[in-house]
Amino acid sequence: MDFHSLIHWVQQDTLESLRLFAPELVLCATIVVLLLARMLLPRVQNPMVVTLVGSLAAFWLAVDQMGNPQLPQHAELFTGLLVFDQFMVFFRVFLTAFLVLFVIFTWRSGIPAPEDGTDFYALVLGAALGMCLMTAANNLVMVFLAVEMASVPSYALSGILKGRRESSEAALKFAVYGAGAAGVMLYGISLLGGALGSLHLPSLAARLGQVLAGHGGEVGQVVLVLGGLMIMVGLAFKLSAFPFHFWAPDVFHGAAAEVGGFLSVASKAAALALLVRTAVGLSYVPPEAPSVAQVAAPQAQGAAEPRGAQAAPAVAQARVLPTAFAAPQQGHAPDHAAQAPQQAHGGAEAPPASRMALNQALVPARRFAAYLIGLLAALTATFGNLAAYGQTNIKRLLAYSTIAHAGYMMMPVAASLMLQDEAAREALATLLFYVVVYLFMNLPAFYIVALLRNRLGSEEIADYAGLIRQSPGLVVCFAAVFFSLIGLPPLAGFAAKFAILASLAHAGLWTLLAVAGLNTALSLFYYLRVIKVMTMDPAPESQPQVSIPLAASADGLFALVLTLPLLVIGVYWNGVFGWAVQAVAPLFR
């Protein structure tokens, strides 16, 4: 391996990675354009329009990669820091679609104020960029970087309401809790990575398999368990899972409803994707994941024949590179063949049997992760639902509802870790389906809260009394959202919850199934209480005029657009579910 071919390989790898990384690049470019526009064209610039165009472009590029047969099915980007597969593409489409809807949401609801627009949208785009990275992380350093990239702008976002005591308190609490959780997570990463001698998730899984099979030297199990638990602290914070959920109600209460919508949908979806990436990444040794440079090489050869002869040896050598970078002295390690599929060219092709043996040895790790996630999920769902009872502020109630739903959404992850192959993929597909449905439950909820805040100047549930007489359409939308959050047919929430319960039954996690069923019943009452206040309670004398007709005003129309998919997906859920099944295909191999 001489210096020239090394440079050549890095160049090729980076260029090919950047091509697949296009949606994120567009988000980056949008941030730059936003900031430059304020400086150069302060009078004509409209940050909302710039963001809308940028996120639409990112969405279009992301959709273009969906199920595209010309792209690699499973490849590592940027020397193994990120992984490209349909799972990542799914979440990227989801996040960019959310971004488009979110920008329209903020346009209708009037926050941010015009002078804050650039700051607000730059922070939103930055956080979305971090979330996209979370869904693709393939290296523990990347896990930490992505979590921080998503968190740090969120701290600032929650304090965007200037001069409000509540908002500044929310931001301070979020920042302090978040920094603490991130620190603990980083320490866990250093323990786990240090004990196993790698930060690259597939290599880590292979090493972990060896250690569990008893060929691992003197790696203490205590260190591994401690490292795993500490990483879980950081993930639980992002998921707002019990016992690291304390920030969520305060932040949702103090920050604007817009920020609540952003955190409760996008941040949660990305955190779930990251949970899957780390839990599955640490407990399965995936099959060979070539770097993009290798995937692209055959095509380049076909296209440009003269260059082909030169490119071939460079590529063959390139295959050793990722691990050569990672740990220069590991050439003689006994795990050489098993841990790095990239080294296949050296004649040391990992026999499938050894990967199978490692995956077999990893069963205890999978069990541990499944029980840990299952326990947290049960506690989170129960706590969220119980705490939601006494709430009088609608944003706080929705925060606890978000916590409870984080619990539900962690359950299929536990189920998929208990299952094998096809069954595991099906269980995980229910999570992706739920995430999509969740977008159309929580975004309209926060949107309607924001609309009512603008008209009523209040976010107390009691002030919603008798709203149905003034704007019946909006209240019906709100009620549909709540019924879907409870999980009543024929709305999409029912299909999603039913799929999750089925996956739990399939995995034999009967306790978790019972907890989920019980929680559904528990949640019925506090959601219905809000609907009762809006429909049955008499309106106070002094209630301001809040008529928002659904069809005749842009505000109402957007509420309808956000809510209607609940009914559509609730009836025709095969399409979305099929898409989710397709997205999880590369996992659990």
Add this chain to the structure above:
Amino acid sequence: MLLASLFTEPVGVAHYVAVGAVLFVCGAVCMATKRNALGVLMGVELVLNGANLNFIAFSQPALYADSAWALGLDGQLASIFVIVLAAAEAAVALAIALNFYNNFTSIDVDHADELKG
């Protein structure tokens, strides 16, 4: 027993990790007990630096009997990234603390108790 062997053995990974663990615990205690928001943020810095020390120690092949288990360059790069991120986080957190001070004329985290339930 364990401590005694640390004192008699030649310096190895365990010694560095022990210092890192002490830093981590100091940071965690600082986060839990300090009432001043800046004190809490200092605790976070201690925790991050404890992790950084781990990364550096684990990345040093010379400290390992079987150097295949060392982190290598990955660990050193990780620590550089962490230093950058810690700076970014501190900048945002200080801005937020200042914003809090503007509204509450205090940065005592105990005063942040208006949101509850």
